Amino acid sequence: MLFMVEMEVNIPDSADPAVVQKKLADEKARAQELQKSGVWRHLWRVAGQYANVSVFDVESPVALHDIMLSLPLFPYMKTKVTALCRHPSSIHDDDR
Amino acid sequence: MLFMVEMEVNIPDSADPAVVQKKLADEKARAQELQKSGVWRHLWRVAGQYANVSVFDVESPVALHDIMLSLPLFPYMKTKVTALCRHPSSIHDDDR
Amino acid sequence: MLFMVEMEVNIPDSADPAVVQKKLADEKARAQELQKSGVWRHLWRVAGQYANVSVFDVESPVALHDIMLSLPLFPYMKTKVTALCRHPSSIHDDDR
Amino acid sequence: MLFMVEMEVNIPDSADPAVVQKKLADEKARAQELQKSGVWRHLWRVAGQYANVSVFDVESPVALHDIMLSLPLFPYMKTKVTALCRHPSSIHDDDR
Amino acid sequence: MLFMVEMEVNIPDSADPAVVQKKLADEKARAQELQKSGVWRHLWRVAGQYANVSVFDVESPVALHDIMLSLPLFPYMKTKVTALCRHPSSIHDDDR
Amino acid sequence: MLFMVEMEVNIPDSADPAVVQKKLADEKARAQELQKSGVWRHLWRVAGQYANVSVFDVESPVALHDIMLSLPLFPYMKTKVTALCRHPSSIHDDDR
Amino acid sequence: MLFMVEMEVNIPDSADPAVVQKKLADEKARAQELQKSGVWRHLWRVAGQYANVSVFDVESPVALHDIMLSLPLFPYMKTKVTALCRHPSSIHDDDR
Amino acid sequence: MLFMVEMEVNIPDSADPAVVQKKLADEKARAQELQKSGVWRHLWRVAGQYANVSVFDVESPVALHDIMLSLPLFPYMKTKVTALCRHPSSIHDDDR
Amino acid sequence: MLFMVEMEVNIPDSADPAVVQKKLADEKARAQELQKSGVWRHLWRVAGQYANVSVFDVESPVALHDIMLSLPLFPYMKTKVTALCRHPSSIHDDDR
Amino acid sequence: MLFMVEMEVNIPDSADPAVVQKKLADEKARAQELQKSGVWRHLWRVAGQYANVSVFDVESPVALHDIMLSLPLFPYMKTKVTALCRHPSSIHDDDR
Numbered sequence: 001m002l003f004m005v006e007m008e009v010n011i012p013d014s015a016d017p018a019v020v021q022k023k024l025a026d027e028k029a030r031a032q033e034l035q036k037s038g039v040w041r042h043l044w045r046v047a048g049q050y051a052n053v054s055v056f057d058v059e060s061p062v063a064l065h066d067i068m069l070s071l072p073l074f075p076y077m078k079t080k081v082t083a084l085c086r087h088p089s090s091i092h093d094d095d096r
Numbered sequence: 097m098l099f100m101v102e103m104e105v106n107i108p109d110s111a112d113p114a115v116v117q118k119k120l121a122d123e124k125a126r127a128q129e130l131q132k133s134g135v136w137r138h139l140w141r142v143a144g145q146y147a148n149v150s151v152f153d154v155e156s157p158v159a160l161h162d163i164m165l166s167l168p169l170f171p172y173m174k175t176k177v178t179a180l181c182r183h184p185s186s187i188h189d190d191d192r
Numbered sequence: 193m194l195f196m197v198e199m200e201v202n203i204p205d206s207a208d209p210a211v212v213q214k215k216l217a218d219e220k221a222r223a224q225e226l227q228k229s230g231v232w233r234h235l236w237r238v239a240g241q242y243a244n245v246s247v248f249d250v251e252s253p254v255a256l257h258d259i260m261l262s263l264p265l266f267p268y269m270k271t272k273v274t275a276l277c278r279h280p281s282s283i284h285d286d287d288r
Numbered sequence: 289m290l291f292m293v294e295m296e297v298n299i300p301d302s303a304d305p306a307v308v309q310k311k312l313a314d315e316k317a318r319a320q321e322l323q324k325s326g327v328w329r330h331l332w333r334v335a336g337q338y339a340n341v342s343v344f345d346v347e348s349p350v351a352l353h354d355i356m357l358s359l360p361l362f363p364y365m366k367t368k369v370t371a372l373c374r375h376p377s378s379i380h381d382d383d384r
Numbered sequence: 385m386l387f388m389v390e391m392e393v394n395i396p397d398s399a400d401p402a403v404v405q406k407k408l409a410d411e412k413a414r415a416q417e418l419q420k421s422g423v424w425r426h427l428w429r430v431a432g433q434y435a436n437v438s439v440f441d442v443e444s445p446v447a448l449h450d451i452m453l454s455l456p457l458f459p460y461m462k463t464k465v466t467a468l469c470r471h472p473s474s475i476h477d478d479d480r
Numbered sequence: 481m482l483f484m485v486e487m488e489v490n491i492p493d494s495a496d497p498a499v500v501q502k503k504l505a506d507e508k509a510r511a512q513e514l515q516k517s518g519v520w521r522h523l524w525r526v527a528g529q530y531a532n533v534s535v536f537d538v539e540s541p542v543a544l545h546d547i548m549l550s551l552p553l554f555p556y557m558k559t560k561v562t563a564l565c566r567h568p569s570s571i572h573d574d575d576r
Numbered sequence: 577m578l579f580m581v582e583m584e585v586n587i588p589d590s591a592d593p594a595v596v597q598k599k600l601a602d603e604k605a606r607a608q609e610l611q612k613s614g615v616w617r618h619l620w621r622v623a624g625q626y627a628n629v630s631v632f633d634v635e636s637p638v639a640l641h642d643i644m645l646s647l648p649l650f651p652y653m654k655t656k657v658t659a660l661c662r663h664p665s666s667i668h669d670d671d672r
Numbered sequence: 673m674l675f676m677v678e679m680e681v682n683i684p685d686s687a688d689p690a691v692v693q694k695k696l697a698d699e700k701a702r703a704q705e706l707q708k709s710g711v712w713r714h715l716w717r718v719a720g721q722y723a724n725v726s727v728f729d730v731e732s733p734v735a736l737h738d739i740m741l742s743l744p745l746f747p748y749m750k751t752k753v754t755a756l757c758r759h760p761s762s763i764h765d766d767d768r
Numbered sequence: 769m770l771f772m773v774e775m776e777v778n779i780p781d782s783a784d785p786a787v788v789q790k791k792l793a794d795e796k797a798r799a800q801e802l803q804k805s806g807v808w809r810h811l812w813r814v815a816g817q818y819a820n821v822s823v824f825d826v827e828s829p830v831a832l833h834d835i836m837l838s839l840p841l842f843p844y845m846k847t848k849v850t851a852l853c854r855h856p857s858s859i860h861d862d863d864r
Numbered sequence: 865m866l867f868m869v870e871m872e873v874n875i876p877d878s879a880d881p882a883v884v885q886k887k888l889a890d891e892k893a894r895a896q897e898l899q900k901s902g903v904w905r906h907l908w909r910v911a912g913q914y915a916n917v918s919v920f921d922v923e924s925p926v927a928l929h930d931i932m933l934s935l936p937l938f939p940y941m942k943t944k945v946t947a948l949c950r951h952p953s954s955i956h957d958d959d960r
Contacts, residue, residue, distance in 0.1 A: 604856070620772070621852065622850055624851070629772055629852060658821065660814065660815065661812065663820055664796070664813070665795070666803070
């Protein structure tokens with residue numbers, strides 16, 4: 001099933017630069033790992049903002065939550081989660 | 097280039113049922129036509145609402161606007177448009 | 193899996209009273225049918241408002257959406273859907 | 289009587305990690321104690337956010353407030369409280 | 385126990401004047417009846433708006449809801465309900 | 481004349497605990513002093529939040545402002561002020 | 577004492593034009609009458625909107641409310657009321 | 673001086689089509705007349721919405737308001753006005 | 769021409785008290801200087817908040833902005849600017 | 865194609881003054897460089913706020929995003945991006 005997750009990242013000015021750099025690198029690695037597994041189906045950057053629009057293909061809300069917890073930048077995120085389903089006018093069979 | 101468009105449909109109670117039925121049928125036909133052309137890349141229903149999340153692959157904002165104007169239900173829509181671009185962590189080349 | 197759905201009902205003043213009465217009766221019947229099936233797990237009235245807080249136990253967002261579409265009052269509803277999952281501090285095993 | 293409480297937790301980046309760890313452990317213990325007593329009736333995690341949806345079964349608003357004050361993470365919480373009552377279509381007798 | 389209810393009244397321009405007049409008279413009578421019973425503890429007009437701030441002294445959220453349903457103008461109201469309790473600095477014993 | 485003041489208190493995590501404790505004690509003393517004088521007519525705790533709903537009986541907005549400035553916690557407060565007046569359906573003469 | 581009132585006027589498309597014209601004329605007459613009396617101290621048009629910013633010099637919130645009720649366009653208004661008082665840096669004595 | 677005006681047009685479903693068509697034609701004529709005079713400096717369509725972003729070069733807020741009043745679609749508009757001035761980093765002299 | 773500026777002041781808890789005191793004194797001096805010049809036409813305190821409502825009589829938005837930049841507390845301010853003009857019902861000639 | 869970007873700058877009180885000064889100088893240089901290239905088409909200051917309204921003429925959302933990332937003050941910005949296109953009533957050919 002699909003969930004859209006809109007993530008807005010706010011890294012406080014007071015955060016330790018070294019810690020932040022490490023988190024950024026780990027975040028990229030984790031994101032690419034999840035994309036390769038097919039779970040992180042779409043990942044787009046919102047033009048002009050430190051934010052992204054993502055679509056996850058997961059078994060359940062619990063699975064989605066575990067993925068979000070696994071993201072190094074999660075503590076700096078403000079997220080909005082929207083449950084999606086196949087649109088009656090969609091021509092794609094796998095947009096469940 | 098990609099634009100996310102979130103469409104919320106509110107058909108007034110006073111609208112003529114026959115007119116509405118015609119518009120709904122035309123909307124479905126138009127949506128499927130645009131999907132087949134590759135312009136309407138993703139069309140998902142928001143679970144629990146008369147709303148959808150769509151991603152369009154167009155040449156420009158003008159092209160996007162013309163497409164929206166061509167949707168029979170456009171007069172009943174409240175829309176939010178978000179310009180997207182390829183995320184630096186994306187593994188997909190064509191998520192421009 | 194569980195979804196919280198907050199439903200706010202606004203019946204326009206201009207709606208045909210007979211139509212509304214029929215919808216209200218059908219809504220109650222449908223709600224009780226779904227509760228007996230275990231799908232509509234919790235249904236509470238928000239004190240002081242024509243609104244409710246519900247929790248659905250469904251297979252997927254699609255199943256949730258089909259249920260919402262089946263509610264006679266759906267056209268008069270403003271809804272907010274929140275995907276839930278088991279809290280790490282929960283002592284209940286079935287609060288998936 | 290039932291109150292829904294939506295709790296959003298924001299732990300400032302500057303908080304002392306040791307203090308935070310202690311609070312998290314105490315919060316879990318307190319939450320499980322209250323669930324066992326039947327007062328904390330439902331506790332769900334909001335998928336994708338550091339937030340929960342809870343339903344408390346208490347004697348009065350005062351009792352609810354005392355419970356909230358007793359939660360170690362309360363100072364880091366943004367809460368929304370909604371008074372609930374039995375829905376006329378509910379098939380459950382004890383959803384008072 | 386006490387609940388603050390903020391009521392904003394919006395009577396549509398299209399409403400039948402005779403129906404509205406009757407509802408206004410019935411609303412006043414009902415409000416005064418409830419005040420005499422001690423249930424409707426405070427009723428203030430918000431200066432400059434067709435709105436009021438009220439405090440109800442009731443047994444439970446259900447009791448509050450039944451009272452709101454009994455108000456002739458309820459269908460025209462937008463309400464906000466806030467559960468109150470005795471403040472630790474209050475010098476009044478009965479502000480439960 | 482009456483003013484409702486809704487006060488939300490947010491004490492920053494970085495505030496000096498000793499300073500905060502002193503302010504809390506002074507706030508309680510000041511609040512009780514004002515209640516005894518009849519100026520602070522109603523003081524209720526909002527259930528589940530570090531916030532209160534108060535009603536002040538003062539000579540003018542200036543008097544109200546001076547009172548608010550005199551509250552030790554004022555610098556940590558977010559406030560909303562609503563001017564009240566006697567409701568035409570009120571049975572109380574002194575709810576001016 | 578002074579109250580700022582921000583008034584936004586929304587005349588429904590379905591309103592009877594003759595009724596509206598009469599109300600507009602009466603509104604102007606009433607506004608000028610109140611300005612001459614000194615009660616309606618300031619009346620400015622918000623550039624680009626069917627809205628105004630006004631400052632009233634009245635005895636109490638009740639007096640303000642009665643004035644607002646006396647405005648023919650009041651039923652079409654959305655208002656925001658702000659209680660004002662003399663600023664400590666003001667060089668004007670009568671900005672009470 | 674420059675004012676940005678964001679205009680959102682909502683034509684009610686119940687409006688008389690003939691009246692609307694006339695207003696649309698008059699609006700276009702008026703807009704082009706004002707652009708030729710240099711007053712309406714920029715007029716852009718917001719992609720995907722029945723809304724525009726405009727920049728007016730006028731003598732004063734009053735002049736701006738008179739222009740807005742002269743637009744046939746003004747009664748159907750929701751507007752937001754932002755006063756602009758030359759940015760210290762601007763390389764254009766006439767962006768006053 | 770007239771601009772209403774609503775200023776909300778938030779001085780961070782971490783600000784250096786000596787710096788703040790100096791800014792407060794300078795702010796008062798600057799405000800009184802501008803009032804004497806007739807530019808700062810009205811300055812009212814919002815009752816119950818660290819905020820003010822002001823009306824400036826200036827040559828242009830640029831002039832307004834330069835004034836705002838000159839206020840020592842500007843870095844701590846959240847402002848809302850509303851362009852005003854003479855209301856057609858105003859009896860004052862100089863409320864341009 | 866054109867994008868409007870509304871930028872609100874919030875420099876935290878705790879930021880290192882030297883770092884901030886350097887960023888401000890670099891921001892101005894970068895902004896003027898982009899204006900000279902024709903990419904940053906319009907840059908206006910919002911009167912009374914530390915914010916600007918800009919219009920960019922770019923090849924794609926990606927190009928826009930890279931420009932925003934290149935702005936030294938970007939980490940301190942809250943931005944809103946609006947995709948624009950030529951208005952059917954526009955008399956300018958190049959307002960694409």
